Amino acid sequence: MRQTYRTDSPTGPREACRSLPCRPADARSTVRRVVAERCRTRAIPCDDDALDDVLLVTSELTTNALLHGGGITGFAVDVDGGGVSVSVSDRSDEVPVVEAPVDGQGRNRLGGRGWPIVCLLARDVSVAGLPRGGKRITAVVPLGRQR
Template sequence: MSDRNTIDPVVAQRDADRHRPCCPRRPADARRAVERAVTGRRDTGGGGSCDADAMPDAVSDAVLVASELTTNAILHGGGITDFRVEVEGFGVRLSVCDRSHDLPVAVPPTDERGRRRPGGRGWPIVCRLARDVRVADLPSGGKCITVLVPLS
């Protein structure tokens, strides 16, 4: 017997997912999201003085930070659980959440024997290019890193 007022849970979940911001699966997806956000802000004439054509290096910084944060979430954080990008005023605010409570760390470029290590440059890059870097524990588990990358 079927009740017309009953919503199929599968359909309800699919509708809820349609309105939830999707998480990038790869750093390339995050880079494109930042580029779209900055371009969209410029094209719609949104507030602030955010001109991507006048500041290609600044936009590149935001794209690089997004790439590093998402790469770290994938490699060290158990995967991306949420991703947000917003252009505000003279900057791009990025938030990347993952499943790990571990704080990001800078790894020395060489090991104890003096041999060069691969990787380990992402977090220092983020800290150099971004302002207002915040790491917060999430009530549901994991952490969220939020940064502001200036566009000027």
Template sequence: MCEEHRTDATPETIVASRHAPPRPDRPAEARRAVERAVSERCRATHTPCDAQALSDALLVTSELTTNAILHGGGIIDFDVTVEGRAVRVSVSDRSTALPVAKEPVDRQGRWRPGGHGWPIVCRLAHDVRVTDLPSGGKCITAMVPLS
């Protein structure tokens, strides 16, 4: 597991999620929300958007939302915020289980499909936090550099 921090929910976290746009049901919807937030920030600050950094943020978004759907009982909340030179993506699901990386090869030496999402998130994000939710489940927040 990457060096994430598991913390209890704080009132701040709960308040921030109230201001989020409608919760996406699919990774594609979440990616569009991230792309829109980053593009709006670039236009507002009159700075060019780094295509590779945006691509990294979209990949992290895909991995977090896909994992919430496949392993966490579905997406129960989603938030994206551009903060300075990074984009913060938060995805909440119903599971309290921490994400894990699978070994790429099984005991018989055969390559396994899947299991690469969490290492991708850990590699591309400069900070990853896992927060327990008061109603059960967890929120994973990843900060992805934009430059």
């Protein structure tokens, strides 16, 4: 059985916020609720540390959409086969990149650690362009410890 929560909005950021998680905390709450509902069915094992990983990935994807992507335009969470798939869409066509933690002059950069965290914790990460512009990033995080 699949448990899915999905919402997409072609509208502007204010209208989208009426139906989308507009803050990382809203998205984490939605993921926590959907995962808890799925785990109650006992169809899949739910590991508390793995749930923490899913919540961190959710925070990073939504924060990056807000800071670098022009806002959240779509959000989905799907629990299936022992993994949680979190998808966040935004308005930017730019693919995330990993930057060195220090700049060319040896100074520490602020930020820039979210994308490596997502790539480390997820077993699968994909970035897809959207037909009307923007992108959707999907990360699949195992619910049971598989690392």
